[in-house]
Amino acid sequence: MTNKWIENFEKTKQLTKYVDIKDATKSDYEYLGFRCGLEVHQQLLTEKKLFCRCPAGMYHDFNDYDAEIIRHMRPTLSELGEYDGTALMEFKTKKEIIYRINKKTACTYEMDDTPPFPINKDALAKALKIAHLLRMNIVGELHITRKQYLDGSIPTGFQRTTILGIEGEIFLKNKKIKLIQFSCEEDSCREVSDFEHKRVYFTDRLGMPLIETVTYPEMLTPWEAEEACQNIRFIARSTGLVRTGIGAGRQDVNVSVTGGTRVEIKGVAHIKWIPKLTHNEGFRQKSLLLIKNELNIRFKDSSIWEMTHKELSLNELFTIKLNLCSTDDKQATNFLNIESSKENYFNMYSIPYINEEYKIIAINLPNLKGILSFFTQPYRTFADEISDRIKVIGCVEKPNMIHNEFVPFDTASNYKERLSFKISNDLGRHPLLKEMYSKIDWIELQRILSASENDAQIIFWAKNEDIPTVLDTISERIKLAFSCVPNETRKSRPDGTNIFERVLPGPDRMYPDTDSKPVSLTSEFIDLTKENLPETLSYKYEQLKKWNVPEDTFIFILRHDLTPLIEQIVNEFNFSYSSVSILFGQFIKNLFGKDIVGTSKSDNKQFIFKMTYDLCKYMKDEELDFYIIHKLLKKAVNSSNLNYDDLLAKIGFKRYSKDELFEKADNLMNEYDTLPKKSSNLGAKQRWVMGKIKNFALGNINLTTIAEYLKLKGK
Numbered sequence: 001m002t003n004k005w006i007e008n009f010e011k012t013k014q015l016t017k018y019v020d021i022k023d024a025t026k027s028d029y030e031y032l033g034f035r036c037g038l039e040v041h042q043q044l045l046t047e048k049k050l051f052c053r054c055p056a057g058m059y060h061d062f063n064d065y066d067a068e069i070i071r072h073m074r075p076t077l078s079e080l081g082e083y084d085g086t087a088l089m090e091f092k093t094k095k096e097i098i099y100r101i102n103k104k105t106a107c108t109y110e111m112d113d114t115p116p117f118p119i120n121k122d123a124l125a126k127a128l129k130i131a132h133l134l135r136m137n138i139v140g141e142l143h144i145t146r147k148q149y150l151d152g153s154i155p156t157g158f159q160r161t162t163i164l165g166i167e168g169e170i171f172l173k174n175k176k177i178k179l180i181q182f183s184c185e186e187d188s189c190r191e192v193s194d195f196e197h198k199r200v201y202f203t204d205r206l207g208m209p210l211i212e213t214v215t216y217p218e219m220l221t222p223w224e225a226e227e228a229c230q231n232i233r234f235i236a237r238s239t240g241l242v243r244t245g246i247g248a249g250r251q252d253v254n255v256s257v258t259g260g261t262r263v264e265i266k267g268v269a270h271i272k273w274i275p276k277l278t279h280n281e282g283f284r285q286k287s288l289l290l291i292k293n294e295l296n297i298r299f300k301d302s303s304i305w306e307m308t309h310k311e312l313s314l315n316e317l318f319t320i321k322l323n324l325c326s327t328d329d330k331q332a333t334n335f336l337n338i339e340s341s342k343e344n345y346f347n348m349y350s351i352p353y354i355n356e357e358y359k360i361i362a363i364n365l366p367n368l369k370g371i372l373s374f375f376t377q378p379y380r381t382f383a384d385e386i387s388d389r390i391k392v393i394g395c396v397e398k399p400n401m402i403h404n405e406f407v408p409f410d411t412a413s414n415y416k417e418r419l420s421f422k423i424s425n426d427l428g429r430h431p432l433l434k435e436m437y438s439k440i441d442w443i444e445l446q447r448i449l450s451a452s453e454n455d456a457q458i459i460f461w462a463k464n465e466d467i468p469t470v471l472d473t474i475s476e477r478i479k480l481a482f483s484c485v486p487n488e489t490r491k492s493r494p495d496g497t498n499i500f501e502r503v504l505p506g507p508d509r510m511y512p513d514t515d516s517k518p519v520s521l522t523s524e525f526i527d528l529t530k531e532n533l534p535e536t537l538s539y540k541y542e543q544l545k546k547w548n549v550p551e552d553t554f555i556f557i558l559r560h561d562l563t564p565l566i567e568q569i570v571n572e573f574n575f576s577y578s579s580v581s582i583l584f585g586q587f588i589k590n591l592f593g594k595d596i597v598g599t600s601k602s603d604n605k606q607f608i609f610k611m612t613y614d615l616c617k618y619m620k621d622e623e624l625d626f627y628i629i630h631k632l633l634k635k636a637v638n639s640s641n642l643n644y645d646d647l648l649a650k651i652g653f654k655r656y657s658k659d660e661l662f663e664k665a666d667n668l669m670n671e672y673d674t675l676p677k678k679s680s681n682l683g684a685k686q687r688w689v690m691g692k693i694k695n696f697a698l699g700n701i702n703l704t705t706i707a708e709y710l711k712l713k714g715k
């Protein structure tokens with residue numbers, strides 16, 4: 001049975017002119033009025049935290065803690081007489097926030113029971129070095145400020161931060177991007193879990209020094225955004241003064257389109273996610289603008305729009321054939337596929353749990369037909385905007401609602417695409433919703449709600465105490481659709497879409513930190529940090545171009561800052577720039593991709609780079625030809641024995657002189673002529689001989705020498 005709302009989804013997708021990113025061109029982003037800005041964060045490699053003397057970079061298991069502190073958020077009026085949106089939302093969620101503390105990595109400072117120590121000078125010096133490379137104007141005096149953080153990720157509710165430089169710049173392939181500012185600040189807590197009304201954080205990461213680079217929103221395509229982010233990261237890494245590996249670098253990505261809003265996608269862990277994420281966010285905003293237009297056509301006066309709702313009685317649940325049964329509270333709700341008689345049905349629901357704790361509410365949305373199934377992102381509709389908020393603000397885990405315009409998104413034709421999208425959680429639950437959806441008698445529900453033909457309906461389920469918040473949340477989200485793309489922070493998903501995280505706080509609330517004195521930056525100190533700066537990124541780009549290195553190797557080489565090492569290998573051992581660069585940028589990159597010996601860990605990566613250098617040296621000493629290094633390296637990373645003589649024997653290497661190899665080649669050519677199935681084609685003969693002799697020649701002489709010899713003989 002085809003679902004009629006798929007048509008609406010496809011039609012509205014076309015309205016937004018959505019294209020897959022691989023087919024998108026610059027003109028698609030011009031049409032959107034796409035703009036993107038970045039806040040790039042990276043942990044500094046220091047021994048201690050920024051404002052206390054606890055160690056930095058030491059992490060604990062989630063269950064390895066000495067104490068827990070519980071906090072509840074309570075909003076208070078700001079100095080302007082307003083409540084902060086984030087604080088208010090966090091209050092609404094009635095979250096219990098728990099901090100797990102291990103005394104090895106946190107002290108009373110992190111809990112705001114002790115004033116800050118003077119700022120960590122080592123962190124400052126390291127940050128300044130990076131600031132110079134970003135061509136920042138360095139400030140003369142540091143003012144430490146408190147930036148309000150009301151999402152719970154910092155126990156004190158604020159983060160200490162200080163601006164080191166303003167108005168810097170970086171250079172992309174085809175344009176210059178201006179940087180607003182460069183700061184040094186404290187990292188926040190690590191989130192351990194977030195379920196229903198309880199969120200748990202670990203405080204080991206809290207207070208570690210972090211640098212933040214903020215760009216102007218000057219990136220006009222998703223690829224420029226990716227390039228700019230990579231560029232900023234490469235520059236920081238080239239100093240060797242920042243931490244690398246999972247969690248050490250994160251970025252917030254801001255996207256807006258013409259008529260839209262600056263939406264912040266927080267904590268993007270991988271740069272390679274940026275293009276798809278920003279692409280989808282641009283089109284999401286476009287579709288919300290189209291929804292707004294549509295609603296403004298339908299409603300002359302949107303301010304009087306109100307939804308109605310009704311708690312469904314057991315009798316009504318039975319009449320509309322909604323089979324919904326709770327098995328345990330972890331699972332939230334579970335659909336039972338029972339064609340029940342009325343008695344069975346009531347028995348099922350006589351489980352006290354669902355009677356007393358849960359309610360099922362039906363909502364009628366006047367004249368909203370076609371909006372819930374309106375496209376917003378790949379495999380996501382406007383209804384998801386609502387469901388996401390119910391999860392975050394109402395704390396009702398998904399699946400938390402069903403609606404009459406449900407699109408199952410599980411047609412056979414898109415199966416492959418869904419797999420490649422890695423759509424897991426949400427779609428994994430869709431079979432349940434799909435079955436529920438097909439059983440519900442929506443006509444009967446519309447009768448119960450006295451709905452008209454152009455209305456839409458939602459059914460949600462929640463614990464009694466959460467129902468007012470959920471109702472507010474739904475009403476609020478729909479009313480926002482009449483006027484704007486809501487101001488919110490969103491969270492990236494691996495499939496390239498994003499989901500609601502929280503309403504955007506007001507403009508950054510910054511207060512001077514009364515506990516810290518200003519720190520003047522003397523010119524001696526600044527000059528000191530200018531010493532031994534690594535080469536600039538644009539210099540390294542030029543180097544790679546000059547070396548005639550294939551472009552597909554650039555990113556890997558720059559990301560791991562390998563140009564100095566390549567230069568060293570070439571200078572010391574006299575191999576060619578291009579072959580050494582290809583070894584790193586293609587062969588070693590592939591080794592890492594297969595993640596042998598845990599190369600996802602940065603220590604192991606450095607170990608393999610070092611080993612490559614050692615192997616090059618060994619080959620030079622032993623007068624081996626360069627191209628055997630691939631085999632050797634592959635053997636070496638898979639072996640615990642690092643005696644290179646042994647490795648060489650293991651891959652079956654034997655020494656042959658050039659003359660011996662030529663003689664072998666002659667013999668092989670004669671052998672070919674005696675083959676029963678030989679071809680008269682000379683090329684075929686040479687390939688056959690090459691195939692046989694390759695293994696003997698590898699490491700002894702360059703294969704092109706053999707090829708040339710064969711050609712000569714063939715004449």
Ligand SMILES: [Zn+2]
Pocket residue numbers: 049052053054105106107108109110
């Ligand atoms: Zn501490």
